[in-house]
Amino acid sequence: MSKEPDRIFSQPLAQVPDFAFNEDVVRVFPDMIKRSVPGYPTIVENIGVLASQFAKPHSVLYDLGSSLGAVTQALRRHVQIEDCRVIAIDNSSAMVERCREYLHAQDSMFQELLPVEVIEADILSLQFQPTSLVALNFTLQFIKPDQRLELLGRIRNALLPGGALILSEKLCFEDDEQQQLLTELHIAFKRANGYSELEIAQKRSAIENVMIPDSLETHRERLLSAGFSKVTPWFQCLNFASMIALP
Known part of the structure; x- marks a missing residue:
């Protein structure tokens, strides 16, 4: 997996463009996500552990907004259920291309992994197959708020009895003091991981x-x-959390 450092916002920009999952981001994404999201490696690995408790034989497992396939790889490491397969979906062609490369490399390292299909598509228009596990890992937050309920409803309708949705998201807080505190602590986390004040400010402008x-x-x-x-929330680190939703 690429170890190129994230320097996308290290130089002053006359106008900061909206954040996009383009080739520049894909190239540095592993470094960016590790240095920006507290607890990210723990969340990803344990999605695989949790999925092993909900996955059912002869069913599909979905990784929606799969980016470079970190969750898909965790699912394949931990789920050993008869006739399961993973469908990983992302709408970024750059992400999908690199994800396929990483998963091919994983195939050469492990035996008897779950089969996986990586698809470039918009999850809002996806026709879900019956599924026992859906992972939405920091994906829903990039979907327009008025489209989120309809997507979750379709996921719920596709879930088999005993299945689960695992949803990970950045949180905001209704209490202003709590919001300010956790925002400041998140900025401190980024500083501790080597981001400059300029990088923090420009990334915030790009993504807001x-x-x-x-x-x-x-x-x-x-x-x-x-x-x-x-x-049921199962994990929180600063203003990032993950929860399990049961049908």
Whole structure:
């Protein structure tokens, strides 16, 4: 996997463009996500562990917004269920191309992995097959808020009994003091990982109109409205969290 450092926002830009998952981002994405999202490696690896408890024989496992396939790789490491397969979907052609390369490399390192299909597509128009596990790992936050409930409803309708949705997201907070505290701590996390004040400020400008986070309460209410019966947060580090939603 690429180890190229993230320097995308290291030089002053006259106008900061909206963030996009283009070739420049794909090239540095492993470094960017590790240095920007507290707890990311723990979340990814444990999605595989959790999935092994919900995956059912003869079913599909979805990695929606799969980027470079980190979650897909975790699913393949941990899920050993008869006749399961993974479908990884992303709408960035650059991500899909590189994801296929990484998964091919994983195939050469491990034996008896779950088969996987990587598709370039818009998950909003996806026709879901019956599934026992859906991972939405920092993906819903990039979808327009008024489209989120409909997507979650279709995921819920596709889930088999005993299956689960694992949803990871950046959070906002309804309490202003809590919001300010965790925002400042997240900035401190980025500083500690080597990002300059310029990089932090320009990345914030690039992403603020593209990624719109929700509060944990909003996620819970929306998931229940979509037909899920129970929502259980299982991980939080600063303003990033992951939850399990059961049908």
